[in-house]
Amino acid sequence: MTIKQRLLLSNILLVVLPVAAFFVIEILLGYVFFVFLGQSLNENNIGTFTAARLILFALAIIVINSLLILLLSRTIIKPLNKLRAAAREIGRGNLEFSVDTSGNDELSDLAREFDDMRLKLKASKELNEAYIEEKRTMIESIGHDLKTPVTSIQGYVDGLIDGVAATPEKRKKYLRTIAAKTRELDKLIDELSLFSNLNMEESPLEKECIELDQFLSHIIDEAKLELEDEKIEWSYEHPTEIDIVIPADRMKLSRVFTNLLNNSVKYRCRENHVIDIRLSRTGNDAVVDIKDNGRGIDREVLPKIFEPFYREESSRNKKTGGSGLGLSIVENIVRSHGGQIDIKSEQGEWTMATVKLPLSEVQNDQSTDYRR
Known part of the structure; x- marks a missing residue:
């Protein structure tokens, strides 16, 4: 039942139930007062009967209103409180906090939309964490791959400066190794540049x-x-x-x-x-x-x-x-x-x-x- 239907029903019950309660109280109280207790129809007894009827009718109105308010509270206010609690938890970063999505009314639809939003936020958070971890790994890998040939080049250059390569043959070997490592470094930089452009769609196809x-x-x-x-x-x-x-x-x-x-x-x-x-x-x-x-x-x-x-x-x-x-x-x-x-x-x-x-x-x- 939708909230609109519940409110309409509660308005009808606010009229029907008091009227029904009035007649029930009138009949039962009259039976108890004048038949069961055998009271006579005089002015004093009728006054007492009228006062008792008004008191019981007032109590019935209070009870009926309380029950209807309690019913509305359970079906409307309670789910809203749960949604508010869920929003507070999500605001604190707790995306594991879920709400009850059962039911067929507007609040249940709202709860389902809310839970879908929570799941999307959770997926987005996990994706972002995975992206950060992947980025960290990529930076470490790039650093390692760049450092390897650079370290090798530096070692051979130091060897040439320090005179370790004392013969022409050894110097030629060192220079060939430096050239090879330079080409390796250039290829790596080229691949990194191409990979970046492809992922950023900055490398149009000709x-x-x-x-x-x-x-x-x-x-x-x-x-x-x-x-x-x-x-x-x-x-x-x-x-x-x-x-x-x-x-x-x-x-x-x-x-x-x-x-x-x-x-x-x-x-x-x-x-x-x-x-x-x-x-x-x-x-x-x-x-x-x-x-x-x-x-x-x-x-x-x-x-x-x-x-x-x-x-x-x-x-x-x-x-x-x-x-x-x-x-x-x-x-x-x-x-x-x-x-x-x-x-x-x-x-x-x-x-x-x-x-x-x-x-x-x-x-x-x-x-x-x-x-x-």
Whole structure:
């Protein structure tokens, strides 16, 4: 029953109940006074009867009003007091304090809205706490990643200043190491800048229509040339009967596949390392699968690999270290193109990254050759 209906009912009862009480008192008191007690109808007895009737009627009015007020208090004032107490607790920062949301009246609706607000505040508070913790972790990770090459550079520079590198060969070795660490530092700063711009949406896409087969062939050829001394078996499967054209930012898309290929090389565990790349078309999407027979990823950590600064290995060693931003950047770029990326793996056996990107509406007329 709604509050409006309760107030209307209480107003009706304020009229009906006193009238009913008057007749009940009149009949019962008359019966008791003149029949049961056998009083005669004289002036004194009638006066006494009238006084008793007025007193009982007044008491009945008081009792009826008290009961109605108590009823309204229980159904209106009590829930309002509970809401006030809940608001006070929330004002103190206690978001675990909930209110009773049962019922079908306006106050119950208000209680439900109030509790929804409390839950949203609680979720917002938890999200903010998680954001603060993530920000703290990111700052620590950035500090660590920047400090590592800087410390190394400082050590080699001190060695050159102090004359530790006494021979030309040793000085040349020191300088090559400093140059390598500088490039590592520059790459880290570049990834941090790109990651920040992608998250702040400050890095607009310069899209063009790209013929994906030629684009991937070019990236694979570059990787083969760079890793020609490594024992890697490359396999590239692609359709020959149709062109697969997508609208994409060439530079950013190149970073996606270069990063995925570098990861396949970085986490190898066999002498005969194999990288299989497959290009296909599914519905309105171009699909690129990159599979290797590397060390794989633990199932427990697989959902975390796109988190910024996350690395599966506990130690940040030189062989598999890095900024921990690679896959996070890859995911951001793919999503900014309206695509999806999924990584599946079997630890110790294989890992496969699948990238889906939407096709161009007009493929053949707008296809772009990477050699242009």
